[in-house]
Amino acid sequence: MRKPAYRHDCPDCEFLGAFDTKEGERRDLYYCPRTEPGGSLVSRYGSEGPEYASVALDVFEHARKDNPRYVNWAKRYGLYRAYEIVKERKT
Ligand SMILES: [Zn+2]
Numbered sequence: 001m002r003k004p005a006y007r008h009d010c011p012d013c014e015f016l017g018a019f020d021t022k023e024g025e026r027r028d029l030y031y032c033p034r035t036e037p038g039g040s041l042v043s044r045y046g047s048e049g050p051e052y053a054s055v056a057l058d059v060f061e062h063a064r065k066d067n068p069r070y071v072n073w074a075k076r077y078g079l080y081r082a083y084e085i086v087k088e089r090k091t
Pocket residue numbers: 010011012013014031032033034
């Protein structure tokens with residue numbers, strides 16, 4: 001597994017791996033158990049504090065079913081891949 005490319009300062013986050021978008025942009029994917037109840041998915045695209053996207057795992061689980069725009073957003077940031085990785089681990 002590749003190492004994180006960007007600085008990330010949450011000590012609780014678990015690195016899931018790297019993701020490359022269709023455009024060749026690098027994302028670092030994390031699972032953060034800090035947010036209750038189900039934790040959240042994090043996609044970091046830079047080392048500056050706000051350079052990340054995240055979503056609560058349980059919110060994503062429901063929203064992805066009937067919201068294609070939301071799914072597209074999640075795919076662009078690699079959050080969909082992060083979701084798949086977490087799901088594979090839990091089963
Ligand atoms: Zn975290």
